[in-house]
Amino acid sequence: MKADVNTLTHLFWDYNKKYFGNVLPTPYIELFDMPGKIARFEYHKNGNKAKKPIRDQIIYFSKTYEFNENTMRDVMVHEMIHYYIAWNRIKDNGSHGRKFWRMAMDFNEKYGLNIQILLGTPLPDKPPCFFNKILGFVTRWYGSHTTTCKDEEYKVTRSQSNKVTK
Ligand SMILES: [Zn+2]
Numbered sequence: 663m664k665a666d667v668n669t670l671t672h673l674f675w676d677y678n679k680k681y682f683g684n685v686l687p688t689p690y691i692e693l694f695d696m697p698g699k700i701a702r703f704e705y706h707k708n709g710n711k712a713k714k715p716i717r718d719q720i721i722y723f724s725k726t727y728e729f730n731e732n733t734m735r736d737v738m739v740h741e742m743i744h745y746y747i748a749w750n751r752i753k754d755n756g757s758h759g760r761k762f763w764r765m766a767m768d769f770n771e772k773y774g775l776n777i778q779i780l781l782g783t784p785l786p787d788k789p790p791c792f793f794n795k796i797l798g799f800v801t802r803w804y805g806s807h808t809t810t811c812k813d814e815e816y817k818v819t820r821s822q823s824n825k826v827t828k
Pocket residue numbers: 740741744757758779827828
């Protein structure tokens with residue numbers, strides 16, 4: 663199914679309640695058409711003393727990508743983790759740094775989600791264990807996964823890294 667603003671807004675409200683303690687103000691939600699990009703979170707930073715840490719937050723979703731219910735959920739929660747990190751002024755080492763990964767992995771384990779970083783080339787049912795490994799996360803999921811995983815499937819190529827969704 664194609665993304666539409668009405669559905670996305672309701673998903674945002676739903677996941678905000680379920681996964682983020684309902685702390686995130688409703689952002690602008692817009693469709694975009696950028697080759698290789700499935701979704702994106704954008705915002706402007708306010709100064710350190712400002713009451714609100716960021717403004718003009720927008721979650722973009724591809725208008726052409728064929729989502730299913732799970733990918734739409736996983737991609738939305740992925741973008742909302744970016745939002746949560748920015749909203750709470752959490753410092754991370756990179757846009758998909760350790761804090762981001764910790765949250766994504768926690769959600770994957772706790773709620774059975776499949777949040778990934780390499781969303782340009784979705785690997786259904788194949789979690790990004792390559793990143794998991796280089797970032798040094800060991801999770802329950804990862805332990806059982808290593809018994810069936812062939813590492814080379816997950817190595818990031820240049821063409822894939824162009825498609826990393828922010
Ligand atoms: Zn991202």
